[in-house]
Amino acid sequence: MIRYIIRRLLISIPILLIGSFACYVLVATAGNPLAEMRFRPGVTEADLKAAEAALGLDQPVVIRYWNWLTDFLSGDWGQSIALGQAKTAVFPAVTDALWTTGRLVIGAELLALTLGVSVGVLAAVRQYSIFDYLATSTAFLMFSMPIFCVAVIVKNYGIQFNNVLESMGLDRWLTTAGPRPGGFSGSFGEVIFKYTGTFLLPTVALMLISFAAYSRFERASMLEILHSDFVRTARAKGISQGRVIFRHAFRNALIPVATLFSLNFGAVLSGAIITETVFGWSGMGTLLVNSVRQFDPPMLMGWLAVTATLIVLFNLFADIVYGFLDPRIRLG
Amino acid sequence: MANINLASEGGVVNSAPQSDSHEFDASKTRTQGQLVLRRFLRHRLAMVSLGVFVFLILFAFVGPFIWTYDFEDVTSKSYQPMSGTHPLGTTQVGKDMLALLMRGTGYSLQIALIVAALATAVGVTFGALAGYLRGFVDTALMRLVDLLLIIPQIAVAAIVVKGFSGSWYVVALVLAAFAWMQIARITRGETLSLAQREFVEAARACGASTTRIIFKHLVPNMIGSITVNATLAIAAAVLTEAALSFLGLGVQPPDTSLGVIVLENYGQFMNRPWLFWGPFIVLVSLSLAVNFIGDGLRDAFDPRQTKVRA
Numbered sequence: 001m002i003r004y005i006i007r008r009l010l011i012s013i014p015i016l017l018i019g020s021f022a023c024y025v026l027v028a029t030a031g032n033p034l035a036e037m038r039f040r041p042g043v044t045e046a047d048l049k050a051a052e053a054a055l056g057l058d059q060p061v062v063i064r065y066w067n068w069l070t071d072f073l074s075g076d077w078g079q080s081i082a083l084g085q086a087k088t089a090v091f092p093a094v095t096d097a098l099w100t101t102g103r104l105v106i107g108a109e110l111l112a113l114t115l116g117v118s119v120g121v122l123a124a125v126r127q128y129s130i131f132d133y134l135a136t137s138t139a140f141l142m143f144s145m146p147i148f149c150v151a152v153i154v155k156n157y158g159i160q161f162n163n164v165l166e167s168m169g170l171d172r173w174l175t176t177a178g179p180r181p182g183g184f185s186g187s188f189g190e191v192i193f194k195y196t197g198t199f200l201l202p203t204v205a206l207m208l209i210s211f212a213a214y215s216r217f218e219r220a221s222m223l224e225i226l227h228s229d230f231v232r233t234a235r236a237k238g239i240s241q242g243r244v245i246f247r248h249a250f251r252n253a254l255i256p257v258a259t260l261f262s263l264n265f266g267a268v269l270s271g272a273i274i275t276e277t278v279f280g281w282s283g284m285g286t287l288l289v290n291s292v293r294q295f296d297p298p299m300l301m302g303w304l305a306v307t308a309t310l311i312v313l314f315n316l317f318a319d320i321v322y323g324f325l326d327p328r329i330r331l332g
Numbered sequence: 333m334a335n336i337n338l339a340s341e342g343g344v345v346n347s348a349p350q351s352d353s354h355e356f357d358a359s360k361t362r363t364q365g366q367l368v369l370r371r372f373l374r375h376r377l378a379m380v381s382l383g384v385f386v387f388l389i390l391f392a393f394v395g396p397f398i399w400t401y402d403f404e405d406v407t408s409k410s411y412q413p414m415s416g417t418h419p420l421g422t423t424q425v426g427k428d429m430l431a432l433l434m435r436g437t438g439y440s441l442q443i444a445l446i447v448a449a450l451a452t453a454v455g456v457t458f459g460a461l462a463g464y465l466r467g468f469v470d471t472a473l474m475r476l477v478d479l480l481l482i483i484p485q486i487a488v489a490a491i492v493v494k495g496f497s498g499s500w501y502v503v504a505l506v507l508a509a510f511a512w513m514q515i516a517r518i519t520r521g522e523t524l525s526l527a528q529r530e531f532v533e534a535a536r537a538c539g540a541s542t543t544r545i546i547f548k549h550l551v552p553n554m555i556g557s558i559t560v561n562a563t564l565a566i567a568a569a570v571l572t573e574a575a576l577s578f579l580g581l582g583v584q585p586p587d588t589s590l591g592v593i594v595l596e597n598y599g600q601f602m603n604r605p606w607l608f609w610g611p612f613i614v615l616v617s618l619s620l621a622v623n624f625i626g627d628g629l630r631d632a633f634d635p636r637q638t639k640v641r642a
Contacts, residue, residue: 015475019482030491144619146571148578149594149612156601273486274575285486289579292490300487308482315481 005316012312023304024065024297031295032057055081068301077305078298080291090302094287098269098306101276101283105268107199108206113261115207116214121253123215124222125245135215142212151205151278158201174201202279206272210264217260222253255325259318266314270307368556371632378628381621388618392438401428413604421606423597429610432593437614439589440570443504444622447569450508452562455515456554460546462516463523473520477513485510490581500589503582507569515561522554556633563626567619574615590615 052058059067071078077091123135142150158174174197225231226249234248273285284303291299362370372378396402413421421429462473489506526532527550535545551558570590576582577591585592590611597607 011475012478015478015482019479022479023483023487026488026491030494140623141620144567144571144616144623146574146578146591146594146612146615146619148575148591149615152594152598152601152608159602270484273579277579288484288486289490289581292487293494304482304484307484311482 001320005320008316008319009312016308016312019308020069020301020304021065023300024068025061027292027295027297027300028061028064030292057081064297068298072301072305077302080296080299088299090298093299094284094302094306097282097284097287097303100281101269101272101285104199104202104275104281104283105206105265105272108203108272109210109261109265109268111203112207112210113214113257116211117218117254117257119211120215120218120257121222121245121250123219124226124253127223132219136219139212139216139219142208143216145209145212147205147209148274148278150208151202151275154201154205154208155278202272202275202281205278206268206275210268213260213264214257218253218257221256222249225249225253252326255322258321258325262314262318262321266311266317269310270303368629368632372628375628375631377624378631381624381628384617384621385625388437388614388621389441392434392441395434396431396438399428399431399434401431421604423607429607432588433590433610433614436588436590436593436611437618439500439583439587440573440591440615440618443500443507443573443583443589444566444569446501446504447507447511447573448562448565450504451511451565451569452515452558454508455512456519456551456558458512459516459519459521460523460550460554463520464527464542464546464550470520473516477517480510480513486576486579486581489576493581493584500583500587503573503576507572507576511565511569511572515558515565518557518561519554522557523550526550526553556629560626560630560633563622563629567622567626570615570619570622590618 049058057064068078077089077094080088080090080093119135119139123132126132162174226245231244231249234244239248270284270288272283273289275281276283276285277289284307287299288303290296291303409422415421419430423429423432458473462470485506488509489503492502492506532545532549535549540549573582573589574591574594577589578595580595583589583592593611594608594615597604597611600607
């Protein structure tokens with residue numbers, strides 16, 4: 001097992017190198033972060049040259065990548081070069097963004113998983129009942145929904161709900177413009193009030209989409225297992241319905257969903273870009289879009305270092321969990 | 333090398349649709365294509381969805397010839413409410429919403445169809461080659477897929493769109509570059525098991541080349557899952573294109589697409605809701621219709637699955 005993990009991690013190193021090199025070259029050659037500076041009043045050609053030299057932009061791309069790589073491997077994540085100013089350090093910016101996205105995504109994904117799995121199991125156990133049709137069609141509808149439209153709709157009904165609250169003489173509850181800086185303060189009740197208000201809308205928007213995938217998946221795998229021979233045997237032995245469903249079927253039906261969850265979670269941590277954009281959270285997705293828009297390779301590399309590692313780790317984790325839950329699969 | 337194809341009639345259920353002319357017995361024998369078509373035509377939801385899909389195609393490509401306004405026409409008044417002359421109102425700059433929707437649907441459809449075609453062609457070729465040849469080709473493919481998992485599609489789209497151009501076909505190329513992996517993975521999996529069957533061995537014994545075995549023997553036997561996944565790729569491409577355009581990283585004005593229309597008008601959700609719900613309904617019905625067609629095709633190709641899957 002340990003040998004397997006080490007081998008997988010070693011294989012992913014060249015992939016990470018090639019991927020980061022490709023991204024660096026793409027961003028570095030796509031545009032010039034100093035382009036805007038040229039139009040500022042009082043900026044001479046000499047100033048531009050000096051700024052270029054200060055940021056190392058006068059060197060070839062390959063050398064710039066090599067410099068970044070050696071710095072990075074010695075623990076220096078470098079500084080953002082957006083707008084021609086080397087002011088923001090990359091490392092704290094990326095960890096801040098990861099913290100913002102993480103807070104949002106972990107809750108939403110766990111809720112979606114719990115709900116999705118319960119609904120999927122119920123729909124499979126009561127196949128062709130009204131509940132099943134309702135759950136299946138909801139999941140199908142959400143699956144075909146554009147995420148950004150869901151986010152826009154949720155956000156606007158949230159605002160309307162706030163207006164209703166206000167007209168009743170209460171405080172506005174739901175936040176639609178990102179988390180407040182500096183955390184929550186006040187009495188326990190106030191903190192809960194603010195906390196739920198901040199998280200509710202983006203969580204719901206994120207959840208609806210993931211929920212659709214999990215419930216569809218869980219229903220399909222549960223049905224397949226409920227129709228399998230060993231479940232019939234268990235029933236024939238006279239084991240009670242509840243025990244058959246939870247002991248024999250449910251635990252096996254969880255295997256594919258666990259894999260899906262692990263893969264999905266790694267991907268979603270790299271930024272719920274649309275939800276973040278609509279609800280004004282400055283998380284990983286926003287960081288990515290901004291770094292590309294501003295032709296800022298060091299920032300993009302910082303983003304990539306975190307997300308690529310997460311994706312590799314969660315993919316590995318998915319395979320390990322698969323082998324752990326299903327002993328028939330041997331890793332080696 | 334005349335008719336080695338006979339080999340593919342061996343072990344596989346309902347394969348080889350070339351046998352029509354030889355049939356002479358009284359009872360009607362149906363080829364696989366006919367069977368699938370019959371089952372698909374009887375799938376009520378899929379037929380309704382096909383109707384919706386055809387309607388949307390007509391709406392997008394025939395509509396502009398009938399409707400009086402062009403999507404580039406700028407009328408004098410911005411934000412007109414719904415009326416006889418502008419059934420869906422006008423936008424901020426005074427463009428007719430219905431004309432915009434027709435154009436946007438057209439671009440979204442064009443992009444989605446090209447993405448699905450490219451992704452299927454590339455995915456099937458790579459997947460089948462990797463699954464059949466194994467060894468080095470297989471490893472190379474899997475590493476490439478790993479690489480594309482790490483490189484963010486958004487970054488590539490943004491760079492291509494900002495650095496080069498935001499024409500619809502450029503967006504389609506970016507989408508296709510990230511869409512073929514899914515199909516390649518499925519094709520590879522199926523090829524791995526099909527390649528062990530006797531008819532492939534027989535073809536190889538007859539001296540058939542790799543290309544011939546892949547495209548004449550393996551691909552026809554996977555046509556079901558290829559068709560289904562190509563359909564689902566269309567639906568995915570519609571949504572991804574819209575999402576990219578919504579972030580401003582897809583189709584760029586003056587071109588338009590459903591995502592661009594939503595982006596330009598979602599701020600009016602409260603005051604002029606029709607400007608949001610119009611493109612929203614077109615977008616959702618397009619992706620729902622294509623997904624239902626895919627589901628219908630899945631059932632038609634593999635009727636055993638209907639008992640279990642949704």
